[in-house]
Amino acid sequence: MFGEERKSMISKYIIEHGRGSVLELSTTFKVSESTIRRDLKELEDEKLIKRTHGGAIPFESVNFEPTFGEKEIRYQSEKERIALYSGGFIQEGDIILIDSGTTTLHLAPILKAFSNLTVVTNSMTLMEQLKNESNIDIVMLGGSLRQETQAIVGPITDQILQTLHVDTAFIATNGISLSAGLTTPNLIEANTKRYMMKCAKRTILLADHSKAEKISFSQFGTVADIDMWITDDHLPKEIYQKFSEAGTEIHVANSHHTIPTVS
């Protein structure tokens, strides 16, 4: 086998398996670890993979993220904490629905840790991150691609949602308010969210503190429609109390918090 052939097979191997250790590749391709390391270095230069200690992972997971028109890069760590906390409400074997959005996207690495999961989503970006996870059954919701958010929305999506039933839906929003409920800028996207909530036994809203008391254009539900709201510890105390008194179950994912042990 030529070096170039081996390199292309290594790249393929890593992309398909999602990873590849130096030792593993060395025995698979019957060359020394030195050679594997040299190959990995070159493949990394070509931006095909990303090296790690002990091996390499596909580049795409690093590559993909931006291209988001609605690229809210603020409150990154808050969103991560919210996603981590949310993971505690997922059990092996669950069928879960994940809405598109920057917060929900952080669920991807958490989902990968499960060994048996069915994930339904309308997020192209999430799909991208999970597409090579062999332990996850992925169901893509069909419909029209909204390029600004890389979300699949519209009547086709709504139609499919009417025929599906999931355990838990993780929904994102642009605004949550007691008076105006849950709101988002796009009418069609709002409608799709409405159907998402309808087909789930339980709805969990993921929204960092910046969304609190914000009102966007189109309403897709009220606070009474959600079973739980997971947010971060920068949420002002008085807002927490106001929503609590109104009957909303708020979970605060703070930095030192451990993951809840399943609902």
Next chain:
Amino acid sequence: MFGEERKSMISKYIIEHGRGSVLELSTTFKVSESTIRRDLKELEDEKLIKRTHGGAIPFESVNFEPTFGEKEIRYQSEKERIALYSGGFIQEGDIILIDSGTTTLHLAPILKAFSNLTVVTNSMTLMEQLKNESNIDIVMLGGSLRQETQAIVGPITDQILQTLHVDTAFIATNGISLSAGLTTPNLIEANTKRYMMKCAKRTILLADHSKAEKISFSQFGTVADIDMWITDDHLPKEIYQKFSEAGTEIHVANSHHTIPTVS
């Protein structure tokens, strides 16, 4: 044999076998290794092959992004020509359906040239390539992700297809035969292809010559179900005649052919 003849045979050999070592080529063509190396150098200058230590591999396999679980990387240039030719059957404003597959994937760069198109597809890979094209309305077919081929298939996909109607469907196949019809290895994928053909006013099959007279596991249609078969100029003459006599409209996309000027 003239040097040029030998060179073109070497190039063909490498492309069809996917590789060729200097020693192997030297014994096959009964010339010294020096001569083979000289030939390979010239072929590389012409961008027909890529040299490696010990031999050479096809140029396309280097060029093509290997992020595909799908293996078939052979006959790249044939597939490109088929896709280019197929582009001639697309008009501005059309609503077209594109099946997943390595041949159909080559349609992506051609579609980008249009300024008003609606593309319906079940191919994750195609979707990825088009997702930021603002002049294309993209409709993703929903359903389960089949990881081996990165195609969306299954009952949900079929259900959506029953509610859609498109101008032209571009379908890929693993085998086309007069007796066994159109066949593919996966049962569920076959069913989805069947629905695809059903919802299109016109069905165009894209299949390079290597698919001719091949029979795979599951049949999704007969040659009578397609309106046109676009293939490459390596299709043996007798196969062309056999299919033509049986009433199949075959278009051969050869290297010197200009693009047809819309159906």
Next chain:
DNA sequence: ATGTTTATGATTACTTTTGATTATAGACGG
């Protein structure tokens, strides 16, 4: 026919690839 150009094969010097070895750097647990 004769000199010139071109293609080819053989020979030799050089380059690349590879695996082994050793020194350095990074990760991990206490």
Next chain:
DNA sequence: CCGTCTATAATCAAAAGTAATCATAAACAT
């Protein structure tokens, strides 16, 4: 924070492959 362990980079020698050179033979032009 530290020592220990493992992974990596750097180095080197052997093997494999290649480029450069030259001589011969064939094709070509005058």
